[in-house]
Every structure is written in C-alpha cells, then in structure tokens.
Amino acid sequence: MGLTKTEIFNDKQNKLAQMMKALAHPARIAIIQYLLKSQACICGDLVEELGLAQATISQHLKELKNVGLIQGTIEGTSVCYCIDPKVWKQYKSAFDSFFVPYMSKENCC
C-alpha cells in the first residue's frame, strides 16, 4: 500500500492530480512565483530567497523540472532556471477547465 492506484483512473485525472502534486508545496509555489515575477532567468539564489538548505531547494527544482514546468541551463558554475511558457499554458488551461463554475441546487445538502 502507500501507492496510488493510478490504473483505475483516466489519463486526465491522473495528469491533473500530478500537476496539483507538483505545486502542492509552499516552496515550489514560492519558486514559481519568484520565476514569474523576476521574468529573467534565475539561478540558485533561491536558496537565499527561501530559507531552505541548498540540497532541499535542488530537490524541489528537480520535481518542477520533472513535470516540465521549469527548465535549467548551465551558465558557468551556476544554473539558470526559468518557466517553460508552453507547459505553463498547459497547466493554466488544465486548471481552467477543471474549475468550472458550480451552482448548488436548492434541494441539496
């Protein structure tokens, strides 16, 4: 156990859940917000910005990279990270189509 039964759900559900999971941590939210704001590419001064150890930040960056949300390019000894606009747009539209408006019927709970 401890393992999600992905096989009983459809692709969209699994993908959306994975997207949510990628952002289900304040550090990763903060990283994305930082990259959104400082449009220009940012290397690991995220370590200073957020108050987490370098190894921890590196791990969160890896997770964001794994889902394709960010890219990193090596620049000398440092690595420049930035958001992948294409994937970001995919996320945006996936979330948009999930969050349809909801009106409860009167006869409800």
Added chain:
Amino acid sequence: MGLTKTEIFNDKQNKLAQMMKALAHPARIAIIQYLLKSQACICGDLVEELGLAQATISQHLKELKNVGLIQGTIEGTSVCYCIDPKVWKQYKSAFDSFFVPYMSKENCC
C-alpha cells in the same frame, strides 16, 4: 524532518499549497468531478463509481471535507455529499490569480 517548514512561507503560499494538496490525488479529482457533474448530492455510491475500498473513499472524502470543499449531510443510513459553492469559488479565484500568463524573455533559457 518529513515535515514541511510552513513558517518560512507566507499565508497565501501555504494556503495555495494546501489547496493543491487537497486535489493532488486522482481519486479526489474524480470525486469532485463526479459531484460537479451530478449536481445533485451524492452519497457513497462513489465506492461503486471509483474502484476503491469503502474505507479508502471515506478517507478521501474526509480530506475534502477538512479543507471545506465538500459537505456531507446524513440522510437515514447514508450520507449525501456535495460541493460547497462558496469554497469552490474561493479555490477557483485562488488558482486563477496564481496562473497568470507568462511570457518568457528572449534572453532566457
């Protein structure tokens, strides 16, 4: 360890991460989608709909209840669940304001 350092992030970041986490499982995505579609309140025929054990569904429902996304009202022996439109709207707008459009600069990664 194994514990998220919430104190170093701001309220919005923590809250948004928590919202993402609440939906970071295909079963909970499926439950919400089911409740969105069958506007009318639905009890635990979710157990039949999804292929998970009753105890597991109950646990996922509890998590969705904990964040306020759904409500349950007892109706005889069964419990009727439905989405809380107010909270749903809050989620919608929180996600909307996070997913701002992103244009990468040319000089970027």
Added chain:
DNA sequence: TTAATTGATCGCAATATTACAATCAATATA
C-alpha cells in the same frame, strides 16, 4: 595545476500518504 564556487546526488531520519481489513455506531427494515 590548485583552490574555490556552484549545484546535483546520495544517504539518512522523521513524518505523511495511500490503501485496506476489521470493527464500530447509527439508522432502517424485517
């Protein structure tokens, strides 16, 4: 070449999550 800087990776410890069988509590039916 040697030393410094940067960031990835490994290994560990602590906690969280997922899933389920078994059981419990409450209501409904016979």
Added chain:
DNA sequence: TATATTGATTGTAATATTGCGATCAATTAA
C-alpha cells in the same frame, strides 16, 4: 427486538515526501 445497511474510525503495512549533511562533478579563478 433482531438483522441488515451505511459509512466512519482504527490499526496496520507499504510507500512517498520533506529536509539536510556530506559528498561529488563541473566549471572558474588564482
């Protein structure tokens, strides 16, 4: 009242996540 039905809760096992120190690899500077 006795039995069924429904769904919550408990306990347990397996796996995942979070965080960090230590180390490693690559590049840069001296």
